Amino acid sequence: MSTDGQPAPADPHAPHTLPDGIPALEASAHAPRLEQTQVVIITGMSGAGRSRAAAELEDLGWYVVDNLPPQMLLPLIEMSAHAGDTLSRFAAVVDVRGRQFFDDLESVLAQVKKLDVDYRVMFLDASDEVLVRRYESVRRPHPVQGDGRLTDGIAQEREMLKALRTSADIVIDTSDLSVHDLGREVRQSVHAGLDHHLRVHIVSFGFKYGLPLDADQVVDMRFLPNPYWVTELRALNGRDAPVRDYVLGQQPAQVFLDRYVEALEPVLEGYLGEEKTYATIAVGCTGGKHRSVAVSEELGRRLRQAGYRVVVTARDLGKE
Structure with a gap:
């Protein structure tokens, strides 16, 4: 009420309300930025x-x-x-x-x-x-x-x-x-027109500990030279730069990654067409510490660049 007993004029800046009293947002300069919602x-x-x-x-x-x-x-x-x-x-x-x-x-x-x-x-x-x-x-x-x-x-x-x-x-x-x-x-x-909505889980593992039970794809990195036999690399793992550079610096590793990512594209798109919204790719080596970890991280990086949502984990890292 105003001082003279008459109803106060409506505040033009007050938010409108719905019948139940919940305030409605206005499309104004004062409203939150909702463009991405x-x-x-x-x-x-x-x-x-x-x-x-x-x-x-x-x-x-x-x-x-x-x-x-x-x-x-x-x-x-x-x-x-x-x-x-x-x-x-x-x-x-x-x-x-x-x-x-x-x-x-x-x-x-x-x-x-x-x-x-x-x-x-x-x-x-x-x-x-x-x-x-x-x-x-x-x-x-x-x-x-x-x-x-x-x-x-x-x-x-x-x-x-x-x-x-x-x-x-x-x-x-x-x-x-x-x-x-x-x-x-x-x-x-x-x-339609949005980025890939397939969720990809890349998990490195050691063959001596068994295959991941939920793997859709299994690849074997034991064809690459093993950093375990390099004294200065033995205590490190595939996330450490010296091991990563040693593994990925091998030409066979680069050839494998190039061709595997290319081969995965129709497979992952096909999963979506068959109502599969997630995929698990298992990357293995002997102990799950060096080669599989380095390749998993690089494979995840390349798939993210292609627009996929990717999580990379190392199942057996530390078990040794």
């Missing part, structure tokens, strides 16, 4: 594959929240602006399970549109016949059927989502899609 809102018909689409994005490294009340989208976007790479890509499943909260989705999306953020609405759909079959197979009630029939719930939900389906950026009809087909559709829709 990518948001996918997953919605659509119950039974059409929303959970599978969310799991696919989670496997690709996205931060995923299931059954999020629409009003929480804006605080989550604001939080992502201050969290760096850890929340630069997140997906939220928003659907009729939110009950009365779901009704606010349209107004929340209007607020999101004002922000400098890359966001898309992904709508999962399927025919009524397919949805009935899927619900009958899991023997669960439809979230909005109440005391009515399953078909009544499906019809009511389809009417509720009619406008949202029309305005969605991505619509995927899963009626005739397998789980793997749906995964491909999600990846192509969301990750």
Whole structure:
């Protein structure tokens, strides 16, 4: 109130609020920088594959929240602006399970549109016949059927989502899609033009300690001269510069790396096509200390340059 008892004029700099009192971000100079934030809102018909689409994005490294009340989208976007790479890509499943909260989705999306953020609405759909079959197979009630029939719930939900389906950026009809087909559709829709999202784990090991059980590829570095027999290198390992230079300075090592990286490219791309989002490459030598470690580090460097996300570990380093 003002001093004369009249309502105080609205502060033009005060943030607008949603009906439940949650402040909405404004696309202004005062807002956080959100240019690098990518948001996918997953919605659509119950039974059409929303959970599978969310799991696919989670496997690709996205931060995923299931059954999020629409009003929480804006605080989550604001939080992502201050969290760096850890929340630069997140997906939220928003659907009729939110009950009365779901009704606010349209107004929340209007607020999101004002922000400098890359966001898309992904709508999962399927025919009524397919949805009935899927619900009958899991023997669960439809979230909005109440005391009515399953078909009544499906019809009511389809009417509720009619406008949202029309305005969605991505619509995927899963009626005739397998789980793997749906995964491909999600990846192509969301990750088109982005960097590689296959996670590659390169692990060095010693053959005398056994093969890594989870290896997709195994390569043997015992064809290279062993630094163990060089007195000044014996106590060092493949991460030390003298050993690295000794191993990688061999022409056979460079020939191997050039040809192996070239041969890996179609293999790694093929893994993605077969719904495999991670791969383990095991690089071995006798004890897992010198040659395998040096080659693993160099192989990881080259694959990172090619755009892959790579983690390099040395399983048996120190066991001697």
